[in-house]
Amino acid sequence: MANKPLLATPARALNSDGRIITRLLIALIFTVVVVGVITRFTTGPLNSRFTTFVTIFLGIFIEAVPFLVAGSAVSGLIEVFVGPNSMARFIPRNPFAAAFVGTLLGFTFPVCECGVVPVTRRLYQKGLPLSVGVAFLLAAPVINPIVLLGTYTAFGWGPVLVGRFAFTILIAFIVGLLFTLARPDEVLLPQTADDLQVAPLSEAAHDHAGHDQAGHDHAHHDHERPSVGVVDRFWRALRIGSEDFMDMARYLIIGSMLAAGMQTVVPQTTLLALGSGPLISVLVMMALAFVLSICSTVDAFLALSFVNTFTTGSILSFLVFGPMVDIKSALMFLSVFRRRVVFYLILLPFALSLLIGVFLNLNVW
Amino acid sequence: MVSLRLVKPLLLLLMGVFLFTRVTSGAIYYYINRFIMLTVLAAAGFVLFAYSYLRQYLDDASAADPHHHHDHHHHHAPQTWLGLLIVTLPFLLGWLVPAQPLGAVAIANREINLGAASGLPSLNAPNADEMMGFFTGEPNILDWLNQFQRSNNPAAFDGQEARVIGFVYRDARFGDDQFLVARFTVSCCVADASPVGLLVRWPDALELPADQWVEVHGRFEAAEFNGMAVPVLVAEQVIRTEQPAQPYLYL
Numbered sequence: 001m002a003n004k005p006l007l008a009t010p011a012r013a014l015n016s017d018g019r020i021i022t023r024l025l026i027a028l029i030f031t032v033v034v035v036g037v038i039t040r041f042t043t044g045p046l047n048s049r050f051t052t053f054v055t056i057f058l059g060i061f062i063e064a065v066p067f068l069v070a071g072s073a074v075s076g077l078i079e080v081f082v083g084p085n086s087m088a089r090f091i092p093r094n095p096f097a098a099a100f101v102g103t104l105l106g107f108t109f110p111v112c113e114c115g116v117v118p119v120t121r122r123l124y125q126k127g128l129p130l131s132v133g134v135a136f137l138l139a140a141p142v143i144n145p146i147v148l149l150g151t152y153t154a155f156g157w158g159p160v161l162v163g164r165f166a167f168t169i170l171i172a173f174i175v176g177l178l179f180t181l182a183r184p185d186e187v188l189l190p191q192t193a194d195d196l197q198v199a200p201l202s203e204a205a206h207d208h209a210g211h212d213q214a215g216h217d218h219a220h221h222d223h224e225r226p227s228v229g230v231v232d233r234f235w236r237a238l239r240i241g242s243e244d245f246m247d248m249a250r251y252l253i254i255g256s257m258l259a260a261g262m263q264t265v266v267p268q269t270t271l272l273a274l275g276s277g278p279l280i281s282v283l284v285m286m287a288l289a290f291v292l293s294i295c296s297t298v299d300a301f302l303a304l305s306f307v308n309t310f311t312t313g314s315i316l317s318f319l320v321f322g323p324m325v326d327i328k329s330a331l332m333f334l335s336v337f338r339r340r341v342v343f344y345l346i347l348l349p350f351a352l353s354l355l356i357g358v359f360l361n362l363n364v365w
Numbered sequence: 366m367v368s369l370r371l372v373k374p375l376l377l378l379l380m381g382v383f384l385f386t387r388v389t390s391g392a393i394y395y396y397i398n399r400f401i402m403l404t405v406l407a408a409a410g411f412v413l414f415a416y417s418y419l420r421q422y423l424d425d426a427s428a429a430d431p432h433h434h435h436d437h438h439h440h441h442a443p444q445t446w447l448g449l450l451i452v453t454l455p456f457l458l459g460w461l462v463p464a465q466p467l468g469a470v471a472i473a474n475r476e477i478n479l480g481a482a483s484g485l486p487s488l489n490a491p492n493a494d495e496m497m498g499f500f501t502g503e504p505n506i507l508d509w510l511n512q513f514q515r516s517n518n519p520a521a522f523d524g525q526e527a528r529v530i531g532f533v534y535r536d537a538r539f540g541d542d543q544f545l546v547a548r549f550t551v552s553c554c555v556a557d558a559s560p561v562g563l564l565v566r567w568p569d570a571l572e573l574p575a576d577q578w579v580e581v582h583g584r585f586e587a588a589e590f591n592g593m594a595v596p597v598l599v600a601e602q603v604i605r606t607e608q609p610a611q612p613y614l615y616l
Contacts (some may be wrong), residue, residue, distance in 0.1 A: 007548055009613065022447060029450055036461040037579040046577075048470045054462045056471075058554030059396040061455050062387065065380075066400070066407035236416045242414035246373055257454070263556065266472035297397075298553035 009016070051263060057260035060293060062254060064328065068252055069245060071115025075122040076241025080233050085127035090100035095131060099176035102135030103169045106143035113141040113323055114252060118244045123193055125240040129188055135176030138349060141296040142168040151319070154300035159312065164319045171320065171352045178253050178348070186340050238351045248335050255328030258295035262327070266291060271307070280362035281314035282354055289322030296323035312365045317357030324349040369445070374418035376452050381411030383456035392464035394611045397554040430523045466612035467549050467558055469534045469575040477545070478561045479595045480513030506531055507546050510561055513596055520587040522596045528582050529563060529605060533573045536592050544570040546581050546598070553616040561614070564590050567600040580604045
């Protein structure tokens with residue numbers, strides 16, 4: 001019971017952690033709305049600062065939300081049109097081969113860092129091994145045709161392009177492989193793990209269990225009687241997808257607000273002035289990647305503007321670490337994994353990207 | 366208690382309407398650069414999402430099956446409502462706080478690109494050559510900065526005439542007769558915005574309030590600012606203007 005979902009827990013099962021988070025969130029919403037009302041009806045320094053915050057928040061949210069909508073819809077389609085446990089057939093039994101396949105799944109499900117989360121959660125419910133899902137989750141935001149093209153446009157054929165893809169696959173492979181050793185119930189949230197064993201329909205909100213049961217039964221009828229129209233199944237897929245969206249949008253929204261808050265408050269000038277040493281530069285660029293929370297589809301263009309002032313190793317770490325972990329994606333991980341696991345999913349890519357960046361700075365460039 | 370099965374489609378619909386009105390009002394240009402089509406598609410997606418709920422609701426209602434009337438028996442945890450409340454925040458804040466592009470306040474904690482000679486061959490803006498070749502109109506602030514950085518010699522622009530549009534920015538580093546005519550460059554969304562600007566010399570600089578959009582006519586002259594060698598635009602005319610529909614420059 002120690003690790004319940006962040007926001008969707010029935011009151012009686014709430015532990016003190018959950019209650020603190022709930023209160024913090026209520027305080028946050030209250031503050032934001034009150035300051036919003038003040039901003040509306042007054043002018044002053046607070047006003048322009050808060051307006052900046054809202055603009056950045058909406059910028060990140062509006063940029064990301066189409067991808068979350070697409071990811072949720074794909075999740076719904078997988079639920080309705082892909083049979084339970086069918087994933088197992090496509091995944092090699094050898095754990096090394098399985099984790100490697102996971103890193104390349106991004107080419108079959110091209111999703112960025114927001115869309116990948118609902119798809120991964122759904123694939124887990126379709127019997128995807130833990131290690132493969134983790135490798136997919138970490139690699140897919142980079143290992144897909146769109147990001148390949150974007151990075152090529154920005155950097156051309158060269159060490160940055162090759163390094164970005166090679167090291168993303170390497171890190172996702174290593175972290176994924178480590179999860180071969182873990183049990184699903186240690187790693188996944190009860191709702192994800194339960195669904196894995198019992199029901200294919202995830203309804204995190206627990207708001208109408210009876211209804212879900214009905215949906216679940218329908219699912220079986222669908223499989224038994226293909227006479228249920230494609231149109232009906234399509235709408236059911238969308239309904240399941242929109243449930244996924246409602247479930248994950250809250251993490252995206254809180255994550256976007258935190259990133260916007262950081263951007264409004266933390267001076268980038270100080271961060272960038274910290275230095276360009278082989279270690280510090282890597283740390284600075286990784287911190288920047290975490291704080292900025294920009295999409296993997298375009299981060300290469302931003303990285304370009306740092307090429308003159310920062311070490312190549314740090315640019316590479318920025319391009320490898322940023323898509324795997326940033327404020328908004330880390331928060332969205334909380335809708336799939338237990339909190340302790342989310343911590344590892346941040347820490348391991350962080351340590352490995354740091355290692356690679358510093359190593360390259362000292363030995364290669 | 367209000368049925369969640371009606372609240373959720375309502376929220377999804379509102380989200381769609383919010384995104385769509387950002388596009389129709391032009392405020393979308395304050396938030397993102399490319400992919401505006403994706404915002405329209407997402408708005409359509411939200412309408413479909415909302416309809417999928419409604420469809421299920423109508424199906425269940427027409428089934429007239431007593432077992433389907435389960436809404437009333439369920440107790441909704443406060444956390445469920447908290448989650449829904451969070452989903453309202455984007456359009457709540459979007460409608461509450463008047464939409465505005467990034468301005469002087471956002472420059473304060475960012476590195477400004479003034480086109481200073483870096484001493485390094487510039488790898489910035491790889492498309493600069495093509496861009497300069499395809500000029501149809503006047504060079505904007507970003508075009509000038511790209512030229513400065515490629516030439517690496519601030520004095521090379523002495524006497525060249527320029528006309529640029531931007532907003533006014535000043536801080537403690539500026540003299541009484543100096544201000545920055547600034548723009549933000551955006552490659553994807555405002556999260557990656559970074560400020561660029563031309564240093565302007567104008568006797569009445571102090572009279573211009575921050576964030577005021579201006580059109581500056583003048584000629585360049587090599588000068589020093591904060592220890593950096595930069596071309597300064599010596600203004601002959603500073604005209605207050607309206608904010609352009611697309612306030613950012615796109616990389």
